[in-house]
């Protein structure tokens with residue numbers, strides 16, 4: 001319990017790893033009773049924003065000593081996801097319209113879902129002292145929803161706290177940001193993740209080191225990967241594919257863009273995870289090409305990455321990384337997914353393949 | 363748990379609390395009904411987190427216990443059983459409820475009673491006793507004026523003010539305002555004001571139908587819940603947080619023209635005119651004027667719909683002041699006239715663009731204000 005024992009005072013019972021500034025701001029707000037009506041939890045994915053939001057909800061309703069005590073009925077009910085006053089508003093969460101059936105495949109958070117939030121915040125809490133409504137990811141609110149929320153924030157009702165959680169705060173309206181108190185979450189140092197995996201999740205040292213490296217600062221990612229073998233497989237596939245595509249003809253690249261882009265509306269997350277892996281792949285090539293191989297994420301693949309890196313210029317790799325980032329942005333802005341991926345393919349440098357015999361076994 | 367009760371009692375109890383079962387919720391357990399032994403009786407409870415309903419029924423308690431089971435499934439099953447004794451049992455550490463009635467036997471899978479949202483205890487903010495018939499009438503006279511959309515959440519509630527020996531109900535949706543005063547038996551210790559969701563009071567009104575004993579109304583000290591305790595039934599509603607608009611200034615203090623008519627005739631003519639007003643924006647036009655030389659005055663209620671035709675009806679009216687004309691949404695007029703229990707009513711106005719005021723003639727406990735519609739006369 002390295003992080004918890006390092007904490008002092010009000011933060012002692014929080015279990016969010018590494019986010020000392022965030023936890024200390026939230027814990028002292030609870031202790032002093034100076035709680036804002038709305039918070040913006042901003043920072044990369046998988047860095048503890050959701051856990052912090054739930055622990056904040058516990059602390060605001062806790063009836064034990066040293067909130068969140070994790071032992072009282074209120075803390076337990078929040079942790080079990082059964083607290084009547086704590087709700088997450090997200091893509092696909094229910095609204096109050098009897099004829100609507102929302103599903104997680106939807107693109108955005110809609111006005112009817114914010115209207116439900118509006119009704120909930122004006123109702124006194126049911127079982128606790130404070131309603132906590134978490135909008136996540138807040139950047140996925142569409143314009144109508146964001147404007148409706150803005151109205152709510154103008155006249156915040158008592159006994160309620162809103163938390164807007166996002167890893168892309170630049171996509172939020174400035175007016176929304178200015179009406180919330182900002183709590184910043186940061187990526188964690190690799191060593192901190194490695195230590196947390198070993199100490200709290202009992203991961204054996206070699207695997208902890210590997211996951212910590214691959215996580216790129218996101219402890220939550222490592223914890224999910226720990227329990228979900230599919231995730232690692234998917235990543236391996238995406239990396240093999242990135243390597244293959246770097247060496248394939250334009251026709252081959254376009255064919256892949258069309259199949260990946262075609263599945264975008266059905267499973268956005270998959271596409272984003274593939275792009276994550278590609279970004280990591282090109283980032284590793286960049287590190288190798290610029291002589292910082294020791295910082296590469298895919299240490300197990302160095303033998304395969306080195307010959308590819310030797311064919312690239314730093315400039316070419318930077319161009320590739322930029323084109324992946326551009327494609328992401330266009331996907332967020334609802335451009336045609338196939339077109340966005342095709343444009344990206346055009347900008348990736350064309351490399352000579354590694355000898356076929358070297359291919360890692362699938 | 364092991365209890366036995368009559369089918370009809372269980373069916374009735376499930377029917378009562380079933381009104382509070384959540385239709386859709388992020389908490390799946392709220393679509394269940396809680397069954398628990400409670401001081402020698404069987405307690406049933408359900409909540410959609412806006413209201414919570416509890417109901418107690420008699421039965422033999424063989425063994426104490428509690429469980430929650432899917433409300434719809436249980437109600438459908440119990441309703442289809444013969445009117446005989448039902449035995450409900452739950453073996454220790456199991457979540458399977460066994461029901462036996464006559465020659466039927468069923469097992470229903472449940473969820474732990476411990477996970478059911480605890481129904482708030484409301485006991486520390488003072489209690490009032492109210493006559494159930496009066497309460498029901500008061501609710502019916504204001505509830506239709508509450509807003510139905512959530513654009514201003516406080517207006518979806520009914521404002522309740524306790525002051526001295528008066529309990530005042532008010533509802534407004536931006537187009538109309540209804541205010542009803544109720545006389546209390548006992549003076550309240552202090553002034554209190556809360557906003558109760560209109561839907562919760564509509565549910566209460568339904569429960570009051572077959573209630574004889576006084577209803578006990580209790581707020582909790584921090585004004586988060588209100589409890590209405592009936593015989594064997596309790597309703598707890600989450601209060602709306604916020605400030606209800608100061609409506610007293612919306613009620614005109616004086617009038618320029620006033621017509622007194624029979625409620626029944628007024629409602630009848632409004633209904634007829636509304637048939638013709640259906641195609642337009644539901645506008646009915648009212649004109650009234652005094653009679654000559656002691657003859658009674660008259661009120662005309664008219665509507666016209668392009669391409670369909672028009673209608674004009676007339677009724678006797680006792681008119682004071684200037685002749686007047688004013689147009690209203692016919693629906694709004696019908697809503698208020700329908701909840702006035704006969705007798706005579708006064709319509710007061712100070713001009714076609716000023717709100718109309720409707721007051722029953724025989725008592726001053728009710729007032730209704732309606733915004734006019736703007737029309738070419």
Ligand SMILES: [Zn+2]
Pocket residue numbers: 058061062063064065067068069070071072073074075076
């Ligand atoms: Zn606690």
Ligand SMILES: [Zn+2]
Pocket residue numbers: 094095096097100101102110112113
């Ligand atoms: Zn909806």
